[in-house]
Amino acid sequence: MKAAATVPRHLALVDAPSGASLTWRALDAAVDAYARVLTEHGLTQGDRVVLLLPNGLEFCVALFGVIRAGGVAVPIDTESAPPEVRRVVEHCGAELALGLGGDAAAAALPAPVLDAEPGEPFAAVGGGEDLAVLCYTSGTGGLPRGVMLSHRALLANVEQCAALRPAPVTAQDRVLLALPLSHAYGLSGLWQVAAAGATGVLLDHFAVASALAACQERRISTVVGVPAMYRAFVGAGAERLGEALSTVRLATSGAAPLDPGVLAGFRRETGLSIYEGYGLTETGPVLTSTLASGVAKPGSVGKPIPGVELRLVDSDGSTIEVPTEDDEISYGEEETGTGLVAARGPNLFSGYWPDGAHGPDADGWFRTGDVGYLDPDGDLRLVDRANDLIIVNGFNVYPHEVERVVGELPEVAEAAAVGVPDERAGERVKVVVVLRPGTELTEDGVRAHCAENLARFKVPAAVEFADALPHSVTGKIRRAGLRGPR
Numbered sequence: 446m447k448a449a450a451t452v453p454r455h456l457a458l459v460d461a462p463s464g465a466s467l468t469w470r471a472l473d474a475a476v477d478a479y480a481r482v483l484t485e486h487g488l489t490q491g492d493r494v495v496l497l498l499p500n501g502l503e504f505c506v507a508l509f510g511v512i513r514a515g516g517v518a519v520p521i522d523t524e525s526a527p528p529e530v531r532r533v534v535e536h537c538g539a540e541l542a543l544g545l546g547g548d549a550a551a552a553a554l555p556a557p558v559l560d561a562e563p564g565e566p567f568a569a570v571g572g573g574e575d576l577a578v579l580c581y582t583s584g585t586g587g588l589p590r591g592v593m594l595s596h597r598a599l600l601a602n603v604e605q606c607a608a609l610r611p612a613p614v615t616a617q618d619r620v621l622l623a624l625p626l627s628h629a630y631g632l633s634g635l636w637q638v639a640a641a642g643a644t645g646v647l648l649d650h651f652a653v654a655s656a657l658a659a660c661q662e663r664r665i666s667t668v669v670g671v672p673a674m675y676r677a678f679v680g681a682g683a684e685r686l687g688e689a690l691s692t693v694r695l696a697t698s699g700a701a702p703l704d705p706g707v708l709a710g711f712r713r714e715t716g717l718s719i720y721e722g723y724g725l726t727e728t729g730p731v732l733t734s735t736l737a738s739g740v741a742k743p744g745s746v747g748k749p750i751p752g753v754e755l756r757l758v759d760s761d762g763s764t765i766e767v768p769t770e771d772d773e774i775s776y777g778e779e780e781t782g783t784g785l786v787a788a789r790g791p792n793l794f795s796g797y798w799p800d801g802a803h804g805p806d807a808d809g810w811f812r813t814g815d816v817g818y819l820d821p822d823g824d825l826r827l828v829d830r831a832n833d834l835i836i837v838n839g840f841n842v843y844p845h846e847v848e849r850v851v852g853e854l855p856e857v858a859e860a861a862a863v864g865v866p867d868e869r870a871g872e873r874v875k876v877v878v879v880l881r882p883g884t885e886l887t888e889d890g891v892r893a894h895c896a897e898n899l900a901r902f903k904v905p906a907a908v909e910f911a912d913a914l915p916h917s918v919t920g921k922i923r924r925a926g927l928r929g930p931r
Contacts, residue, residue, distance in 0.1 A: 446509070448642035449473035452616065456644045460502050461659040467502060467559065469642060472509075478561035479510030486541060486554060490515035490570055493537045493579060495551055497521045497530065497544040499649040500626050505635065506557040507543050508626070512577050512596075515570030516541075519579045519591075520627040522918050529589075533581050537591055537798060572596045579798055580629045580726050591798030592629070592726045601752065601791035602633065602729035603640045608751040609736045613667065613697060614641045620667045623648040623656055623674065625918045629726040630700045634669040643667075653677040657689035664692040672703045673920040675719055679710040686714050697722060699731070701920040702827065702845065704852070705743035721746050723827065725813055728753075729792035732813075733825050745824040752791065755825065757784035758812065783818040783828060787811065816843070833924055835864030835872050837902045842874055844924070847905065850898045851876055851891060856884035861914050861922045865907065873906040877927050879914055886910075 446469065448457065453470035460466065467475065488494070494511045496518055498504040504520075511518040519537050521530055523544075534542065534550050542551035571577075577596045581589040606613050614620055614637040622638070622645045624631035638645040646663045648656060651674055659665065668674075668690075675698060678686060696711070699722040708719050722734040723746035732755065735747035749755045757765040765784040789809045796804030805811040816834070817827040828843045835842040847862035859879040864872040880886055888908040895904045915923040 446473045446476065446639065448639060452642040455616075455642060457638075458502055458505055459644065459646045459663060461646050461648050461655070461663065465502055465559070467506075470563065471560070472506065474563040475506045475557055475559050475561045476509040476513055477564065477567040479506055479557040480514040480567040482555065482557075483510060483514040483516060483541070486552065488514050488516050488541060491517060491576065492540040493517045493519050494554070495519045495521060495534055495537070495539045495542040495545055496627075497523060497525075497542065499523050500622065500631075500647045501649055502559055502647070503557050504626055505645075505647075506559060507554075508635075509639075510557065512571075513567060513569045515575070517576045517579050519581075520632070521581070522625050522627040524918065533589070533591075537579055574795065576795065578632070580632075582726050593795040593798055593801060593804075594629070594726075594729060595795050598729045598792050598794055599636060602731055603636045605750045605752045605790070605792060606633070606637055606731055606734075607640060609734060611695060611736065612641075613669075613695065613736065614638055614643050616642045618643040618667045618694075619663055619665050619692075620645050620669060621648070621656065621660060621663075621665045622646060622669065623651045623659075624669060624671065624700075628700075628918055629730040630671075630724075631669075633730055651677075653681055657681060657685060660693065661689040661691075665690075666692055666694050668693055668696045670696060670698050670719075671700045671920040672698055672707060673701075673916075674698075675703070675711050676707050679707060679714055683714040690715055690717070693717060696720065697734070697736075699724065701922075708741065708743055722750075723747070723815075723825065725815075727794045727811060728788055728790075728813070729794065731792075732788050732790075735824070738822070738824050742822075742824060745820065745822075745826055747824055749788075749825075754789040756787050756810075757782065757818065758787045759784055783816065786813045786815045786817050786825070786827075788813060833863075835862070835874055837864075837867075837872055837874065838870045840900075840902050842903045847874060847876060847895070847899065847903060850895055851878060851905075853898070854886065854891070854894055856880050856886040859914055861924060861927055862905065863924050863928045865928055867906070870902075874903060875907040875909070875928070876905040877909045877911050877914060879911055 448469040457469040457472045458467050494516045539551040543554040574595050578594045580592045696719045698719050703721045718741035720735045720741050724730040724732040733747045735741045737748040787810045793805050829845045844862035848860045851860040858881045862876045865875045867873040891908045
């Protein structure tokens with residue numbers, strides 16, 4: 446761990462709820478000690494080790510210990526249901542597990558010792574194309590798949606992010622790590638903290654009050670967030686935000702689309718922009734950022750970060766001609782230049798577990814499954830997931846466009862559009878709406894507003910109201926469960 450040699454006494458990690466902390470030297474010693482524990486328990490290079498732990502010092506020591514000992518870390522979100530956990534453990538063939546309980550198929554490990562004394566350094570095992578982490582996707586459209594991330598991919602993405610200006614994380618930063626470290630985006634923040642020798646402030650879960658308290662008490666300078674976090678921050682009001690975020694220099698968002706209204710509200714309340722990025726677990730995870738564009742532009746996820754190539758392709762993989770500055774683009778409409786986002790770079794995964802299937806092609810390109818277009822500034826704008834596309838009488842309907850229009854109604858807190866089978870049209874649009882507390886809205890009211898702002902085939906044929914929508918741990922709407930009758 447480079448930081449242990451360059452800034453040994455600098456604070457590495459702080460557990461915000463308990464106040465416990467580790468310097469880089471102490472963290473390195475604890476990781477060495479745990480790597481030895483793993484080898485004593487029979488770990489050999491390439492063995493999968495499940496980590497079912499909340500964000501905290503133990504998780505971080507165990508994660509780095511597994512990787513240093515040559516194992517493959519398999520982080521699982523603590524909110525996962527028991528059947529989901531069992532499936533991952535069985536699918537990856539885990540040999541060892543931490544935090545799993547007594548009925549696991551893998552052998553249980555003891556928790557790391559955080560106050561280990563420095564000893565003989567443990568020589569790191571593996572690197573390059575060897576697997577470091579096996580991340581299971583959230584499974585918004587089906588069963589989760591194991592994404593094989595090598596040392597090469599993870600290190601490349603850290604270097605790519607560090608080359609952005611301003612850099613997302615510097616040695617002087619105190620970074621809020623409130624996103625689940627079981628997710629590739631949460632892990633990305635941890636990797637960047639370690640590479641820069643910065644300080645990471647850990648929260649075991651996000652709640653607006655505790656997050657703002659941690660920001661104020663620990664003088665946070667960089668926030669790694671998702672749209673739901675910033676929506677909650679905006680709701681706290683200018684006075685509270687002014688106190689808590691007075692030391693913040695940079696706020697970034699990813700994992701789900703950022704509502705332009707949230708960006709505007711955050712700017713209004715704090716004077717800070719939110720720089721939005723885009724990526725996937727399969728891409729290590731960051732592909733683009735508005736930091737690369739130099740401006741936080743509503744609706745845009747920016748340009749490719751250094752070292753990443755990006756192009757738009759059609760269904761057979763052919764490159765699509767992108768619009769010029771003279772072309773007019775209407776968001777959500779089918780235009781020349783709209784296509785599947787494909788990416789190439791050293792940060793890409795090695796395919797899906799166990800055999801590496803469906804990874805980058807022979808030329809190194811990977812089709813993400815997201816639909817987007819480049820605006821006249823060359824910035825990427827996402828339309829939707831290809832597998833979320835709704836086709837009505839042969840016409841494409843992008844769910845995000847319908848959701849954006851429904852969200853214009855002041856009574857609507859959140860909405861999700863999905864396609865449901867229809868005998869005549871093939872599919873029809875269904876929208877599930879969550880209302881703001883104390884408001885009322887009818888199905889006819891939703892449809893009337895949509896009819897004024899959308900083509901007729903895009904107007905929802907069915908409108909349902911719900912108390913809440915299902916989300917992944919990073920805020921993405923889980924659409925699969927919304928397609929059936931409620």
